Amino acid sequence: MASQSDVKISVTVSPDELKAFITLFPGEENSGVSRADIVSALQGQRIVYGIREDVIDACCSNPIYNESICVAEGLPAQNGRNGSVNYHFDTTVDKTPTVLEDGRINYRELNLIQSVKQGQLLCTxxxxxxxxxGMTVKGKPIPAVNGKPAVLPRGKNVHSSEDGQSLYASTDGEVEYLDTTKVSVYTNHEIPADVDNSTGNINFVGSVIIKGNVLSGFSVEAGGNVEIYGVVEGATIRAGGNIILRRGMQGMGKGTLIAGGDIVARYIEYSNVEAQNNIQSEAVMHSNVKCGNKLELTGRKGLLVGGTCKVGKIIVAKVIGSHMATVTDLEVGTDPTVRERYKQVKEELTSGESDVKKADQAITILKKLEGMGALTPDKQEILTKSVRTKIYLSSRLEELKREMLVLDEKLQMEVSGKVRCLNTIYPGVKVTIGTCMMYVKESLQYCTLYRDGADIRVGAVDR
Structure with missing residues (x-):
């Protein structure tokens, strides 16, 4: 485009119309260029947006010829960003075992299960x-793409907040992130094979189902039930509910079962077993058993031999002991947890009373020094601590004495235990019911042992 001076101005626009350029071509007289000339040239090409006034001023005061100069810039459109989901649990399970401080690799603590509690925030x-x-230099709007909202990955046993922006667990269980689209919470955790180095120890708030064996040295802890299809070796199984062993346990002296409910197993050998309620099996051999209610050994063998059994109410078995006079210690009529707590409280009482005496002696000596005016700051601090200790211990002793009375009442009441034998009790068996004791010296058959006053009697099997 020609100007009023002899300088020619050429205006070009980039293909996306985001930049406009001018090129100055000098005339014969080289009379320079004015602002009006440049503005007029831009208007001729409909350049109205993003004009750089500083560039125009520079071209007027110090023109550069035969060179393309950017004189206007548009505004590029800024596309939006899609919504996303923040997960408040680990969505990638790392099966790499941890390396211990001494350089050994810990294959047992793999932490493959992510347990969550009811009401726990899962994602937002x-x-x-x-x-x-955006805007072109010619004043045309450039549309932008808006971000798309994210979808809450709602699966099973989860619920969203009122505003639909957060996801919470509806129950205790294992959180799983499936196919990157669903977050679910499962109350059961199933292990398709053995509990070994590939799984590590299991710790889960819900119930655990194990289709294989549990190898020695590993542990399974569950807030619910534990069901195991294979054999349990020298492992530790803890359940807030029931423990069900479809086969049995070969504990090798270190295997442990602890259940807040019942324990059901085909057989239990060389193990430590504890159930708040009942234990049912075909055979319990050379094991330490604690059971709050009933120990029942039926089925084909119905065998109870070796070890010790402390049972709250009744033991029912076909065969107790063996013809080799294997030592088998039975104790019924008292909940073993009550008896153990009684023992703990008694020991704590004795220890506490001893500590109170020591505190009294220290206070007496320090008080004498105080009366003589010979109490140093260090000894003053010891006196203060001794007085505090005595106050705390005295309060604790009162609590223990009250608990002791309650436990003592329970022990006095629960003396109605029985041992029912559906076949033979062999010599070598020791039976304790409450405070009464009896050693079986000759084989007994089809009978019930029960307490009568200060003695243990042998009665009919259905008594």
Missing amino acids: VVPPVMGIQ
Whole structure:
């Protein structure tokens, strides 16, 4: 485009119309260029947005010829950002074992299960970011793409917040992130094979189902039930509910079963077993058994031999002991947990009373020094601590004495235990019911042992 001076101005626009350029071509007189000339040239090409006034001023005061100069810039559109989901648990399970301080690799603590509690926050939605419209140098709007909202990955046993922006667990269980689209909580955790180095120890708030064996040295802890299809070796199984062993346990002297409910197993050998309620099996051999209610050994063998059994109410078995006079110690009529707590409280009482005496002696000596005016700051601090200790211990002793009375009442009441034999009790068996004791010296058959006053009697099997 020609100007009023002899300088020619050429205006070009980039294909996306985001930049406009001018090129100055000198005339014969080289009379320079004015602002009006440049503005007029831009208007001729409909350049109205993003004009750089500083560039125009520079071209007027110090023109550069035969060179393309950017004189206007548009505004590119800014596309929005899609919404996303923030997960408040680990969505990638790392099966790499941890390396211990001494360099050994710990294959047992793999932490492959992510347990969550009811009401726990699982994930939150991050809202999308809207796009920002752009503008060409010719004043044409450039549309922007808005971000899309994220979808809450709602699966099973989860619920969303009222605003639909957060996801919570509806129950205790294992959280799983499936196919990157669903977050679910499962109350059961199933292990398709053995509990070994590939799984590590199991710790889960719900119930655990193990289709294989549990190898020695590993542990399974569950807030619910534990069901094991294979054999349990020298492992530790703890359940808040029931423990069900489809086969049995070969504990090798270190295997442990602890259940808040019942224990059901085909057989139990050389193990430590504790159930708050009942234990049912075909055979219990050379094991230490504690059971709050009933120990029942039926089925084909119905065998109870070796070890010790402390049972709250009744032991029912076909065969107790063996013809080799294997030492078998039975104690019924008292909940073993009550008896053990009684023993703990008694020991704590004795220890506490001894500590109170020591505190009294220290206070007496220090008080004498105080009366003589010979109490140093260090001894003053010891006196203060001794007085505090005595106050705390006295209060604790009162609590223990009250608990002791309650436990003592329970022990006095629960003396109605029985041992029912559906076949033979062999010599070598020791039976304790409450405070009464009896050693079986000759084989007994089809009978019930029960307490009568200060003695243990042998009665009919269905008594």
